[in-house]
Amino acid sequence: MRTPYGLEIIENCLACPHREERLFCNLPEQSVRALAAITSSAAYPKGATLFVEGQPARGVFILCNGRVKLSTSSADGKTLILRISEPGEVLGLPATVTGKSYELTADIIEPAQANFIARNDFLNFLRENGDAALRVAQQLGETYHLAISEMRTIGLSHSASEKLARFLLEWAANCPEEKGQVRIKMTLTHEEIAQMIGSSRETVTRLLADFRRKQLVQVVGSTLILRNKADLEAIVNS
Amino acid sequence: MRTPYGLEIIENCLACPHREERLFCNLPEQSVRALAAITSSAAYPKGATLFVEGQPARGVFILCNGRVKLSTSSADGKTLILRISEPGEVLGLPATVTGKSYELTADIIEPAQANFIARNDFLNFLRENGDAALRVAQQLGETYHLAISEMRTIGLSHSASEKLARFLLEWAANCPEEKGQVRIKMTLTHEEIAQMIGSSRETVTRLLADFRRKQLVQVVGSTLILRNKADLEAIVNS
DNA sequence: AATCATTTGTGATTTACATCACGGGAACCT
DNA sequence: AGGTTCCCGTGATGTAAATCACAAATGATT
Numbered sequence: 001m002r003t004p005y006g007l008e009i010i011e012n013c014l015a016c017p018h019r020e021e022r023l024f025c026n027l028p029e030q031s032v033r034a035l036a037a038i039t040s041s042a043a044y045p046k047g048a049t050l051f052v053e054g055q056p057a058r059g060v061f062i063l064c065n066g067r068v069k070l071s072t073s074s075a076d077g078k079t080l081i082l083r084i085s086e087p088g089e090v091l092g093l094p095a096t097v098t099g100k101s102y103e104l105t106a107d108i109i110e111p112a113q114a115n116f117i118a119r120n121d122f123l124n125f126l127r128e129n130g131d132a133a134l135r136v137a138q139q140l141g142e143t144y145h146l147a148i149s150e151m152r153t154i155g156l157s158h159s160a161s162e163k164l165a166r167f168l169l170e171w172a173a174n175c176p177e178e179k180g181q182v183r184i185k186m187t188l189t190h191e192e193i194a195q196m197i198g199s200s201r202e203t204v205t206r207l208l209a210d211f212r213r214k215q216l217v218q219v220v221g222s223t224l225i226l227r228n229k230a231d232l233e234a235i236v237n238s
Numbered sequence: 239m240r241t242p243y244g245l246e247i248i249e250n251c252l253a254c255p256h257r258e259e260r261l262f263c264n265l266p267e268q269s270v271r272a273l274a275a276i277t278s279s280a281a282y283p284k285g286a287t288l289f290v291e292g293q294p295a296r297g298v299f300i301l302c303n304g305r306v307k308l309s310t311s312s313a314d315g316k317t318l319i320l321r322i323s324e325p326g327e328v329l330g331l332p333a334t335v336t337g338k339s340y341e342l343t344a345d346i347i348e349p350a351q352a353n354f355i356a357r358n359d360f361l362n363f364l365r366e367n368g369d370a371a372l373r374v375a376q377q378l379g380e381t382y383h384l385a386i387s388e389m390r391t392i393g394l395s396h397s398a399s400e401k402l403a404r405f406l407l408e409w410a411a412n413c414p415e416e417k418g419q420v421r422i423k424m425t426l427t428h429e430e431i432a433q434m435i436g437s438s439r440e441t442v443t444r445l446l447a448d449f450r451r452k453q454l455v456q457v458v459g460s461t462l463i464l465r466n467k468a469d470l471e472a473i474v475n476s
Numbered sequence: 477a478a479t480c481a482t483t484t485g486t487g488a489t490t491t492a493c494a495t496c497a498c499g500g501g502a503a504c505c506t
Numbered sequence: 507a508g509g510t511t512c513c514c515g516t517g518a519t520g521t522a523a524a525t526c527a528c529a530a531a532t533g534a535t536t
Contacts, residue, residue: 072386072389072390072394073394074390074394074395075475076475076476078394078396080389080390080393080394082386082389093379094378094379094382094383095379095383097372097375097376097378097379098376098379098380098383100379100380100383103382103383103386103387104386123372126372126375127368127369127372129368130364130365130367130368130369130371131365131368133368133371133372133375134335134361134364134365134371136375137335137364137371137374137375137378138335138336140332140335140375140378140379140382141331141332141333141335141336141338141378142336142338143382144332144341144378144381144382144385145332145333145336145338145341147382147385147386147389148310148320148341148342148385149341150389151310151318151320151385151388151389151392152310152312152318154389154392154393154436155318155392155436156310156311156312156316156318158316158494159522159523160522160523189482189483189484190483190484191483191484198392198393199523199524200523200524200525201483201484202484202485202486202523202524202525203522203523203524205483205484205485205486206485206486206523209485209486237313237314238314396524397492397493398492398493427512427513427514428513428514429513437493437494438493438494438495439513439514440493440494440495440514440515440516441492441493441494443513443514443515443516444493444515444516447515447516
């Protein structure tokens with residue numbers, strides 16, 4: 001059983017650059033201050049763990065910087081990655097509001113800074129601020145939406161190539177597109193991609209090689225260029 | 239594209255036998271009345287559709303009676319069933335709070351009675367009643383939890399037998415157990431089971447036959463008895 | 477530079493399962 | 507009773523992809 005990495009730097013939540021854009025944007029000034037009072041910030045190195053699946057929920061983490069891998073794994077060590085979280089996202093929200101255990105494990109894969117709010121403080125805050133509670137509900141709805149989407153790529157595909165194509169397209173959806181081409185910085189290893197689409201490491205490398213041969217993608221260092229989005233979409237619907 | 243079945247019987251929400259037990263239990267009397275005012279009830283026959291994935295969310299349905307199949311399907315007709323909803327559950331909640339489209343399709347598989355609350359009314363109600371909003375957040379958290387659980391059975395299994403065993407055990411978790419045996423009324427066809435665990439109809443019948451041969455389960459009409467829960471759990475961890 | 481660890485690339489082998497195909501029941505009309 | 511339509515059982519076949527087993531490459535660390 002891993003233990004979460006300890007707090008390192010404590011500072012004011014208001015300093016977080018993503019504060020306004022996300023979950024609690026546009027709340028009354030007073031609410032924001034109340035929130036700041038119960039928030040503590042910390043930095044985590046690569047490899048640290050925010051929480052582990054099965055642990056009783058301690059509270060939520062608001063990611064300011066870095067990237068976090070959310071995964072679940074079975075007894076025999078097989079791992080399924082659900083999502084790579086980006087700055088601005090709130091982690092551990094479902095478990096914290098329901099009072100159950102974290103259903104996923106959150107590992108830092110890029111040095112991160114995050115604000116933490118303890119469960120009790122958070123729930124009290126929500127009870128006092130009805131609009132924040134509604135905001136939380138919306139956030140949860142979106143999280144659910146993403147989970148279903150992930151579910152579709154894993155559950156509705158006939159082949160691994162279909163899953164990989166789906167994965168690349170969804171991944172690219174966040175990136176800027178120019179002239180039909182999308183450049184995506186692929187910061188995941190083949191192993192991790194395999195764990196996201198539910199297949200083995202070897203088939204991922206083989207499929208990527210195959211996609212390269214078919215001019216569907218192009219690899220330049222650690223960035224991956226989707227050359228032929230249309231054909232990738234064709235693979236998805238096959 | 240299917241169209242949802244129309245309303246049939248309109249009556250007061252307060253009549254629903256599951257009202258108190260679930261989502262909005264223990265709300266102040268005043269809130270309950272406000273809720274009742276915006277709720278309409280209707281009966282739906284088997285085969286009717288509450289909503290279809292991709293439709294803009296119209297509102298939520300609170301299931302009073304009957305059972306509903308929640309599924310998603312791909313362009314080529316492959317279907318993945320996420321969940322069979324029981325009375326007391328709220329359907330369409332994530333999409334309604336986020337304002338996106340329904341991410342799943344809800345089909346009636348047993349004649350049902352449900353209360354409907356239109357999206358605008360519902361959101362206004364939540365804005366007025368902070369504690370209800372919190373309750374909704376919790377409900378969403380649980381829904382998420384179930385989705386992750388479903389994800390695990392599909393994504394973390396090495397074989398179809400593992401998935402089926404996982405499915406049977408989770409299904410049995412709701413049923414009363416006596417002397418190590420669990421009797422479950424299997425109201426699903428093999429096809430539907432296949433769609434829940436992401437495999438084909440034929441392998442489900444073959445696997446069930448296999449389980450019967452190995453004395454793991456016993457079939458009496460449409461009820462299925464888990465004779466050997468321990469061995470089923472062994473299959474899961476293989 | 478030299479050692480180590482991690483990640484990627486590829487071949488050979490095997491097997492689980494989807495798919496096709498078809499026959500028999502059960503249930504449900506009318 | 508006879509016809510539909512759905513659901514279940516089973517055989518034969520092909521194939522995609524997991525698995526095993528190395529080798530090459532890349533990148534860290536000293």
